[in-house]
Amino acid sequence: MTAAPPGFVHRFEPAAVEAGSRRTLLLLHGTGGNEHDLLGLGAALDPAAARLSPRGRVLERGMPRFFRRLAEGVFDLEDLRLRTGELGNFVRAASREYRLDRDQIYAVGFSNGANIAGSLLLTEPGLLRGAVLFRAMVPFEPSRPGGLEGKRVLLSEGRVDPIVPMAQAERLAALFRRAGAEVTLDWRPGGHRLEEADVEAARRWLNPSP
């Protein structure tokens, strides 16, 4: 467990520079997860990339999250705004501390982690190169979405997800497209749980063959 740069308890694993990788995966866990949870997923998606994995700073009945919610799928928007700002500051501080290439940071988030990654994309469109969002919802509706031209977003959603209805996932894809992003909306047959096929599709999306 690493404590510096300040703000978030996190794990950092450097990129395999000898393999020529400049990419960092910002790994954002789901509700009740922690900074260790998605390291294996990150390694499966891109073994050469650096992994930066913070633990959410909000506790819901002892379970770490990245922002508060009022009920399942009902977000505390003021807290979301605050926590998104904190996460953005952490990414900038970590980039300096670990000398990351600021143009090569991809968020990889699951559920609550995907939702704050979506919020980060919409709030600070310059911060990330792209994002892989598993089981993501619309975090908030910006009045004028924009600034995501040249950014790539993969949404990996479940057709029978009891937390993220299909219409909500489609609304999120439309929102990112309106903001200028190149969006892939990928459907799995199952629910909220991550499947092997999610990982395989995301791996191919991140590393398209020439």
Ligand code: MLT
């Ligand atoms: C959220 O709160 O971000 C969503 O409801 C997903 C979750 O349960 O974490």
